Amino acid sequence: MTKARNPIILFHFDYTAFALKNRKRLKHFIARIFESKKKNLAGLTYVFTTDRYLLKINRKYLDHDFYTDVIAFDLSETPAHVQGEIYISMDRVRQNASIFKVSLSEELHRVMFHAALHLCGYGDKTAGEKETMKKEEDRYLAQYFKLFHVKQST
Numbered sequence: 001m002t003k004a005r006n007p008i009i010l011f012h013f014d015y016t017a018f019a020l021k022n023r024k025r026l027k028h029f030i031a032r033i034f035e036s037k038k039k040n041l042a043g044l045t046y047v048f049t050t051d052r053y054l055l056k057i058n059r060k061y062l063d064h065d066f067y068t069d070v071i072a073f074d075l076s077e078t079p080a081h082v083q084g085e086i087y088i089s090m091d092r093v094r095q096n097a098s099i100f101k102v103s104l105s106e107e108l109h110r111v112m113f114h115a116a117l118h119l120c121g122y123g124d125k126t127a128g129e130k131e132t133m134k135k136e137e138d139r140y141l142a143q144y145f146k147l148f149h150v151k152q153s154t
Contacts, residue, residue: 007043009027012047014050025148033120037120037121044083044086049088053089054087069089070086072084074119088112088115090108113141117136117137
């Protein structure tokens with residue numbers, strides 16, 4: 001499989017109560033996740049929003065009536081080129097960071113990498129899938145924070 005040349009990764013902010021740091025490095029790292037999974041990333045849009053907005057999406061498109069931290073839509077026209085939209089509730093990320101006693105930065109990056117892994121074909125419905133997903137998230141979190149000497153605190 002050929003590597004995507006300069007995949008387009010965009011960040012859109014409906015939720016402005018935070019600053020996403022190291023955006024260029026983060027885009028490069030996300031592209032590397034897809035490369036490591038032998039997926040050709042064409043483009044990805046991350047939308048940072050609220051619980052309220054994500055609940056509307058959850059109800060409308062997934063027929064779920066509950067809050068969630070992230071929803072990933074695979075918009076790929078062909079299996080050879082991954083294209084996706086990822087919606088992240090910053091309200092949920094903040095709450096989960098508090099619940100799990102991790103920094104906002106760590107929880108946000110976990111959710112971002114989690115969604116990328118979904119678009120690479122990873123699931124999280126069964127216990128085995130959840131365990132595999134968590135291991136992959138942990139691996140990429142450790143790599144990202146070590147590689148770029150980024151602080152895990154926000």
